[in-house]
Amino acid sequence: MELTEKDEGITSVAGEMLILALILILVSLFAVSAFNLLPGERETVVDVSMNTSADTLYFWHKGGDWVEGKDLTAVLTPTNGGEKIVLEKISLTDCFGNESSVFDLGGCYAVDLSTVPSESYSLRLTTAENVIYAKDGLVIS
Numbered sequence: 001m002e003l004t005e006k007d008e009g010i011t012s013v014a015g016e017m018l019i020l021a022l023i024l025i026l027v028s029l030f031a032v033s034a035f036n037l038l039p040g041e042r043e044t045v046v047d048v049s050m051n052t053s054a055d056t057l058y059f060w061h062k063g064g065d066w067v068e069g070k071d072l073t074a075v076l077t078p079t080n081g082g083e084k085i086v087l088e089k090i091s092l093t094d095c096f097g098n099e100s101s102v103f104d105l106g107g108c109y110a111v112d113l114s115t116v117p118s119e120s121y122s123l124r125l126t127t128a129e130n131v132i133y134a135k136d137g138l139v140i141s
Helices: 006-035
Strands: 046-052 056-064 073-078 091-094 106-111 121-125 131-140
Touching: 006 121, 073 106
Parallel strands: none
Antiparallel strands: 046 056, 056 106, 073 121, 091 106, 121 131
């Protein structure tokens, strides 16, 4: 059987279509594999220290990520199982002592303890996603 020009044209077009389909499948497989290698969501990491005065609790940002001030919440939970107390913010300052909207390196987040009864508490400083500071057995006197 002899091939005519018409038969040769169909064969080359069909071959090119098969190669094109194979390339599209391989590219999509590599793309899916590459997306699986991307890192997942990252949690906020902050190094915080805490100290108290007579009626104020101070949180100092010692390193790590910055946090929006509006996202910070300080909560006391009595160790005897009472109701949680959300502490009112007094101020949020940067490392120079100026008012700030973010809790960043050197910053200070101060909350009011004047209305808290004397008792032993568990303290949590939280953001919307996680707890960035925790202390159990904090005694307010």
